Amino acid sequence: MNKIELKSLLTDGALATPTGRIVRTLSARGALSATQIARLTGLAKSTVSTVLTELRRSDMVVEAGSESAGGVGRPATALTLNPKAGTCIGILIGQTEIQVILADVSHTVLSDRSAYLAPDYSPDTAIEYVRKLIADAYQGQWQGREGLLGVGIAVGGPVNPVTGKMLRAGGMPTWAGADMRELFGPIFDGVPIFCDNESNCAAIAEMTWGAAQGHDDFIVYTLDLGVGGAIVSGGRVLRGIAGGAGEFxxxxxxxxxxxxxxxxxxxxxxxxxxxxxxxxxxxHFGRSMRLADVVELALGGDATCRALIERAGEAGGHGLGLIGSVFNPTLVVVSGRLVAAGDMLMRPLAESFERHTLVKHGDVPDTARTILSPSRFSDNGACMGAVGLVLRHHGRLLN
Ligand SMILES: [Zn+2]
Structure with missing residues (x-):
């Protein structure tokens, strides 16, 4: 088993073979039992069993549960791709943060590092930080850069996932027109690069590891230094013709x-x-503050910070009411760093949503009510979603 072999099994062409389909499913979902694999691939249990025996013999697939194989909520007798088979990198290019996550193909996070920058930093500055964070990420790992299978990039503005070009960038004007392939290609030397905006990446993280597991239709609504979102329908993130869908x-x-x-x-x-x-x-405080500082002070009882968060919930609920009237969704995953405030945010948000949306809770039975669920990620999960772009092959290949 080697990187070349796994790479060939992760290409679209490999979907024609049972082995390719099983490897792709394990890459996308993490740890799975043989029964789950049969259900997800539609293959006969006997076929799955035969292929898994071969894959285990060639060391491509191992039993999960060893310290080397992670994955959220894995079943008892689960299998994963061999962690040694390769790594992926997720990069977040956020408005004030650059984050790099290194993970292996069994979905285990090996390193998660961030740098914080003033808004409106340039692409050149970003490249410098990304290079450094990646060098740090590999420090002390037994996995070397030669095992890198793909790179996912989540950006804090609308980007065309096919061309990798930033659109006239809403929240990140200094990145307008930037070509992610040109910028990041030289760092990764021919490794495939996937790219999407951070809310779409957050949606991929939610469906892979988060509050939307098992849901094929949901909305992500992000409340942070910007308001964002994503629409997932039939298990696919809707990107729109130019990559601008879900910009709530x-x-x-x-x-x-x-x-x-x-x-x-x-x-x-x-x-x-x-x-x-x-x-x-x-x-109010006469000093520079981060969003997380406001949340922490509010949770500690500061009335000013608490009022700011409650007001953000109220204003956010107004916007969510519009989204509710358009989609009448089953599930809305509320993401972003404000979610750390818990009920302080979620209660005014839910009340305001109820006031502003068309279908009221009281009008419909329990089973027809939109569920508002806070994200389980401490930020918006976008960088994990960038890892997911590679593991799930959701994005289009840029090179
Ligand atoms: Zn605007």
């Missing part, structure tokens, strides 16, 4: 409202993102 933050609420970073006026983002509340907290 830039629905215009008031065409005469204050200017938005995207160039329009009165977008939901202007009212419900935490940029202005964060600035307000800085004025």
């Amino acid at each position: 933050g830039h629905v215009v609420l008031d065409p005469n409202g204050p200017p938005c970073r995207c160039g329009n006026r009165g977008c939901l983002d202007v009212y419900a993102s935490f940029r202005e509340p964060l600035a307000e907290s800085e004025r």
Whole structure:
């Protein structure tokens, strides 16, 4: 078993063979039992059993449960791809953060590192940080860079996942027109690069490891320094013709409202993102603050911070009401760093959602009510989703 062999089994062409389908399913889902593999692939149990015997003999597949194989909620007699078969890298290019996660093909995170930057940093600065974070990620690992199978990049603005080009970037104007393949290709020397916006990546993380496991249709609604979102239908993230689907933050609420970073006026983002509340907290405390500081102070009982978060929940619920009226979704996963505030955010959000959306809880039976579920990720999970882009082959190959 080697990297070349696994790579060939992860290509689209390999889907024609039972072995290819089983390897792709294990790559996408992490640890699975033989019964689950049969159900997910539609292959006969006897076929699955024969192929798994071969894969275990060639050391491509191992039993999960050893310290080397991770995966959330794995069943008792689960199998994974051999962690030694390869690694993937997830990169988050966020508005104020660059994050790099190194994981192996059994879904175990080997390293998770971040750097924090002032907004509007340049692509050149990002490349410098990414190089350094990757060098740090491999320090002390027995997995070397030669085992790297693919790189996923989550970006904090709309990007075309096919071309890898940033659109006129809403939240990240300094990245407008940037070509992710040109920028990151030289670092990775021919390794496949996948790319998507951070909310779509968050959706992939939620369906792979998070609150949307087992759901094929759901909405991700992100409340952070920007408002974002993603739409998942039939197990696929809807990207739109140019990669701009799910940009809930830039629905215009008031065409005469204050200017938005995207160039329009009165977008939901202007009212419900935490940029202005964060600035307000800085004025109040007379020092520089991070979003996480506000949440921590609020949880510790600070009334000013608490009011800022409750107001963000109320404003966020207004926007979510619109989304509810358009999609009437089964499940909304609320993500972003504000979610760490727990009920302090979720309660006003749910109340405001109920007031602003068309279908009210009281109008329908329990089974027809939209569930609002906080994300289990401490940030928005986007960088894990970037790892998922590689493992699930959701993104289109850029090179
Ligand atoms: Zn806007």
